[in-house]
Amino acid sequence: MGNFLRSIPLYWAKIIAGSLYALLAIWVITRPREYIYRGTPGKGKWRDLRIWAIILIGIQIFLYIIF
């Protein structure tokens, strides 16, 4: 098992991390709008936490591509 893991090229770490971020983004996008806005006094687009999350995930993917 140890030999197998050591034989995995390092770029696979980036692929796995990127895939986890992509899965998270898909999960976030599929959250119901009603759930995201629950308890908010206004319905402005900026209050959509799905957009906040996608921006955060986008920044993360960018950083992990660069480094």
Add this chain to the structure above:
Amino acid sequence: MKELFAQHIDVFLVVVYLLSIFAFGLLFKKFVENTEDYFLAGRALPWWVIGMSIIGTNIGAYDYIGAAGGAYRFGIAQANYEWLGAIPAMIISALVIVPYYWKNKVYTVPEFLGKRYKEGVRVIEAAIYGIFLVMLLGIFFWASGIMLHTYLGWSISMSIVITAIVVGVYTITGGLAAVAITDVVQLGIMFVGGFAVAAVGFIKAGGVGKFFEVLRAAHPQHLKIFLPLNNPAYPWLGMILGLGLVLSPAWWCANQSIIQRTLGARSEWDAKAGMMFAAFPKTLIPVLVVLPGFFALTFAPTGAIHNPDQALPWVVKSFLPPGLGGLVFVAFIAALHSSVDSTLNSAATLWTKDIYQKYIKKAASDKHYLLFGRILTFAFIIFGVIFAPFTDKFPGIYVAMQTLLSFFQGPTLATLLLGVLWWRSTGWGGLWGLVAGVASAVTLSIFRVNFLYVAWWSFVISLIINFIVSLATPSEPPEKLRGLVYKYLEKDSQFAEAVKRRLNG
């Protein structure tokens, strides 16, 4: 003469900071009338205060020094603790876990686990986190004393007492509101200091591009975000499994100091948005903690740094121009204070709500618990001041406390996740899962397994035992689970009634 002038500027900056934060914190005294005001800021915190307070609490002076040292030694892989090891967990915490806590109107994470499972789970969690937070205070006070002594020449005991007075008075009088608002100011100071260091470093290097060009040429491995499996500190698989999937979610979903701010939110949306907003400054934290390590690596003369943890002190003392060093020093102190005040408030909340009110004095008036919370906060300050010198005599205390807490991270996350996501998980399943997970973490540590893998395997074992014991024991009635698990998170009217019933005992 120039040096003397710089020293005076530094002392002036520190004194102005201490007096301002003290006066500012005291302004919140008038808003505290009951325990909800004291422990949860009257459930009136807006999202941006929550977010900034979370990061102020999260970043301590130890993180500054240790992370800069990690970056100096291993490079940008250190940033995984702020990125992969934080952002996904913060998003999940905001959208999945925080709403459960907030809607159930709990004061603490153990209280939620006690409602979901059984009182045994609450007692174990409250005891371990309660002891950990109180011990942490002594370590923080000592660190503050050492910093003021090293940089300004004040005696250590006087520095500890000044810290205790400044932070203690506003925490005792203003409660969570004072703590959260001062955290916002302290975070602002930390970022001003951090960006000033970054600007000086890049200017000295001839620009951002030029700096990274030089760094890449001299230390190519330092710009790799993942390191090979044989790296002793940051093996890539451990970073993904242990840090990304276990330690980080455990920290962001179940740490009382972090979660308490969201419990004080004025609405469910503010609670979720507060945690989500915190992820934005978190993304920028490497500018504060990783860049100084890189500057030390690039600019320090050979032999100037013997230990990686000296990287940041070298930057402050030898790299920055006079005056700016003082500003960065104030940023350290602010980082430390924002952790001290949050730890004090959270420790008092845990001991008052989960131990004193639950087991020692059950039916006293709210005023009584408010007074008790304040007395307890005062007692913790005194304990911290007295205990502080011992953390120097026994340097293993900090490591021992961190190790002890790490035994609980994986099992706590497993207990929380199964509790929220799987209706069939039972009280006995939760209790035995927690106990088995902690026992497996202790066993693996005895065999010197890397702590990242300890976290992962104790999480897995806790999940399995919880699953098996739950299936072997009778399921919980739906009435008990309403609003606590995903399946029974039903329409708000039913849920509100269930919460009301539970609050009335």
